[in-house]
Amino acid sequence: MPPTLPHDRALALAASLRSxxxxxxxxxxxxxxxxPLRTLPARGTLADVALALRCKKCGDPARRxxxxxxxxxxxxxxxxxxxxWRLVVLDAATSDRAGPRAPSGGPPWNAKPP
Numbered sequence: 001m002p003p004t005l006p007h008d009r010a011l012a013l014a015a016s017l018r019s020x021x022x023x024x025x026x027x028x029x030x031x032x033x034x035x036p037l038r039t040l041p042a043r044g045t046l047a048d049v050a051l052a053l054r055c056k057k058c059g060d061p062a063r064r065x066x067x068x069x070x071x072x073x074x075x076x077x078x079x080x081x082x083x084x085w086r087l088v089v090l091d092a093a094t095s096d097r098a099g100p101r102a103p104s105g106g107p108p109w110n111a112k113p114p
Contacts, residue, residue, distance in 0.1 A: 005069060005085055012067055012089050013047040020046060024071045025089075028064040029055035034071045050090045065090035 005023075006012035012020070021038040025046075033056075040049060046067070053062035069085040 006067075006087065009087060009089055012087055013045065013050065015046055016042070017044055017046065017049065018042040020067070022069075024068045025049070026066040026068055026071065027053050027062045028066075029060060029062050030057040034068070046089060053090075061092070062090060063092045064088065 006015055006020075017037060017040055021042065023037050025035045025037060027033045027035060037046075050062075050065050053065060054060065055062060065088075067087040067089050
C-alpha cells in the first residue's frame with residue numbers, strides 16, 4: 001500500500017517527519033531548493049522544520065514552502081501520468097510570519113504566553 005498524502009495544511013504541519021519521509025519540500029526565497037524529507041532527522045514535525053527554514057543567500061525566513069510527492073512530477077501528465085500532488089505549507093504572501101495558527105483561530109501555536 002502506498003504511503004498516504006496529507007490532504008490538509010494543518011494535518012501536514014502536525015505530521016511527524018517520520019510519516020512524511022517519502023515526500024520532498026520545495027523551499028523558495030532567493031531561489032528554490034528541494035529537500036528530500038528522508039534526509040532530515042526523523043524527529044519533530046513538519047511545522048518545526050518549516051518555521052526553522054532560512055534562505056542560504058539572504059538569511060531571511062523562507063518565503064514559501066511546498067510539500068511535493070515528486071519533485072520532477074510537473075511533466076508526468078505528458079507521459080500519461082497523474083497530476084503532481086502539491087501542498088503549500090508556508091506562504092509569506094498569504095500569512096503572517098508568526099507561524100501556523102491554532103485550529104480554533106487562536107494565537108499562533110508557537111506564541112509565547114504574555
